[in-house]
Amino acid sequence: MQExxxxxxxxxxGAVERSDEARGATTAPRHREWEAxxxxxxxxxxxxxxxxxxxxxxxxxxxxxxxxxxxQRFERLRERQRFRAWLVRxxxxxxxxxxxxxxRRQQREAEWVVENTRTATxxxxxxxxxxxxRALEELPEKQRLVVLLSAMQGHSLEEVxxxxxxxxxxxxxxxxxxxxxxxxxxxxxxxxxxxx
Amino acid sequence: MFCEPYRKTLSKSVLGGxxxxxxxxxxxxxxxxxxxxxxxxxxxxxxxDTGLRSIANAEGPASLxxxxxxxxxxxxxxxxxxxxxALGFAAAALAMAxxxxxxxxxxxxxxxxxxxxxxHAASRDSSATTxxxxxxxxxxxxxxxxxxxxxxxxxxxxxxxxxxxxxxERDGFERYVASLSRRRQNxxxxxxxxxxxxxxxxxxxxxxxxxxxTEPLASGESK
Numbered sequence: 001m002q003e004x005x006x007x008x009x010x011x012x013x014g015a016v017e018r019s020d021e022a023r024g025a026t027t028a029p030r031h032r033e034w035e036a037x038x039x040x041x042x043x044x045x046x047x048x049x050x051x052x053x054x055x056x057x058x059x060x061x062x063x064x065x066x067x068x069x070x071x072q073r074f075e076r077l078r079e080r081q082r083f084r085a086w087l088v089r090x091x092x093x094x095x096x097x098x099x100x101x102x103x104r105r106q107q108r109e110a111e112w113v114v115e116n117t118r119t120a121t122x123x124x125x126x127x128x129x130x131x132x133x134r135a136l137e138e139l140p141e142k143q144r145l146v147v148l149l150s151a152m153q154g155h156s157l158e159e160v161x162x163x164x165x166x167x168x169x170x171x172x173x174x175x176x177x178x179x180x181x182x183x184x185x186x187x188x189x190x191x192x193x194x195x196x
Numbered sequence: 197m198f199c200e201p202y203r204k205t206l207s208k209s210v211l212g213g214x215x216x217x218x219x220x221x222x223x224x225x226x227x228x229x230x231x232x233x234x235x236x237x238x239x240x241x242x243x244x245d246t247g248l249r250s251i252a253n254a255e256g257p258a259s260l261x262x263x264x265x266x267x268x269x270x271x272x273x274x275x276x277x278x279x280x281x282a283l284g285f286a287a288a289a290l291a292m293a294x295x296x297x298x299x300x301x302x303x304x305x306x307x308x309x310x311x312x313x314x315x316h317a318a319s320r321d322s323s324a325t326t327x328x329x330x331x332x333x334x335x336x337x338x339x340x341x342x343x344x345x346x347x348x349x350x351x352x353x354x355x356x357x358x359x360x361x362x363x364x365e366r367d368g369f370e371r372y373v374a375s376l377s378r379r380r381q382n383x384x385x386x387x388x389x390x391x392x393x394x395x396x397x398x399x400x401x402x403x404x405x406x407x408x409x410t411e412p413l414a415s416g417e418s419k
Contacts, residue, residue, distance in 0.1 A: 038261060046256035060257050067264045068271070132247040151245070151252035176212050182244050183211070183237070190240050 034074060037083050042067060044084065044152070045091045051148035052095035054133050062098055066091040085163040092145055099137075128189050135185040143178035146171055198233050199223065206230065210237040 045066050050059035070087050077086060136144060149160045150171070161171045198206045205220045216224070224230050361369065 038264060042261050042264065043256035046260055047252055047254055050254045051251055054251075056254070056257065059254075060260055060263075063256070063260055064263050064267065067260075068267050071264070071268055072271075128243060129247050129250070132244060133251060136248070136251065147248060148252045151248035153249075153253050172212065176208075179211050179241065179244065180207075183240055186244060187240055190236070190243060 030074075033080070034071065037080075038067060038071075041084055041087050045087055047152060048088055048091045048145075048148060049095045051136070052092065052099055052144070054137070058098060059095070062095045063091060066094050069094075085165065088145075088149070088163055092141075096141060128186070131186055131189050132182070135182050138185070139178055139181060143174045143181070146174040147178045147182075150175055198230050199227060202230060206234055207237070210234065210241055 042063065045063035046059055049062035049066070050056065053059050053062065066087060069090055070083070077083060136147065139147065145164065146160060146166075149155050149163060150157060155163075157171050157175070158168060160166075161168050164171070166174075202220050202223050205217060206224075208214045209216050209220070224234065
């Protein structure tokens with residue numbers, strides 16, 4: 001791992017040091033593997049963070065932190081095919097930690113209010129989206145992650161289960177209760193006149 | 197709202213995507229209220245799914261991957277310096293802890309520092325004692341009593357009195373010691389002269405205590 005870290009900058013520029021060919025031969029495949037995983041999974045990390053934090057700048061910071069942390073512990077990961085699930089968990093955990101930070105929360109709330117007032121005239125769809133984000137934040141963590149992952153493109157429920165290490169039945173159950181809770185919270189915003 | 201007997205079935209159909217039973221389908225065909233409620237629920241869930249997809253599939257910023265690479269590269273550069281600094285701190289802390297432990301184990305003394313002690317005690321074992329604080333003996337001297345194989349060491353320096361005097365006083369003291377030793381040498385060569393100076397024991401005469409008598413006061417001296 002250490003050798004690999006030390007060679008990372010050289011590998012990145014495509015100039016793997018040839019002075020120590022044996023070392024280069026072992027680190028280059030690892031680097032290529034990491035680069036492929038980074039390019040493939042960086043959007044996933046961002047989306048997970050964005051789903052939790054509802055803020056692009058914070059989500060980018062969190063995704064960056066999660067990816068760097070994943071890089072630092074990459075050697076410890078024995079099953080490389082579990083990288084995506086591992087990264088999702090790291091990102092989700094860091095995003096939740098950031099979300100719980102009281103100061104940031106206050107800032108975000110203030111931003112949300114400002115944003116809300118700006119977009120209030122942009123239509124019912126935008127307003128509904130804001131309420132949806134609010135309702136999503138109020139969901140239990142387990143349900144929220146399942147909802148987010150299942151809403152991501154290309155993720156079937158089986159894949160969500162594989163990502164989170166959950167049986168399909170558990171994924172379905174969490175998704176059902178999450179959507180039920182969201183529907184109950186958002187019903188009044190669709191047809192308020194009929195519901196009242 | 198759905199009619200009560202079909203509420204659970206229709207809700208599961210909307211939320212979980214389950215197929216409707218024949219009975220539920222038959223009820224929907226005949227119940228306009230349930231049809232309307234089902235359409236509303238499906239519209240609501242459709243809106244929720246659309247919203248969730250827009251949240252969950254936000255485009256990641258193009259700067260993310262370069263930022264990650266830059267941070268990793270930066271960490272590589274700073275890591276050795278950081279480690280060296282940490283190593284330095286650890287070594288310093290270890291040295292201070294060792295010094296503190298050594299000072300705590302050594303016996304305390306109220307004597308002033310060794311540098312001001314102008315006595316032969318400092319020169320007796322200069323290799324071991326000159327660098328030590330006052331009153332602290334070298335470790336091998338303290339352990340000498342417990343190790344029988346060890347060669348007996350000269351008298352410990354800390355048992356001899358250390359006197360704080362100025363150089364002038366020390367010179368005067370040395371002159372006095374020299375004159376005293378000369379006088380002793382002279383005295384030992386003339387024992388008869390010394391023996392003549394025998395001091396006689398002090399004689400104390402007994403007190404002459406007279407008997408106490410009472411006499412009347414003279415007239416006119418009364419109170």
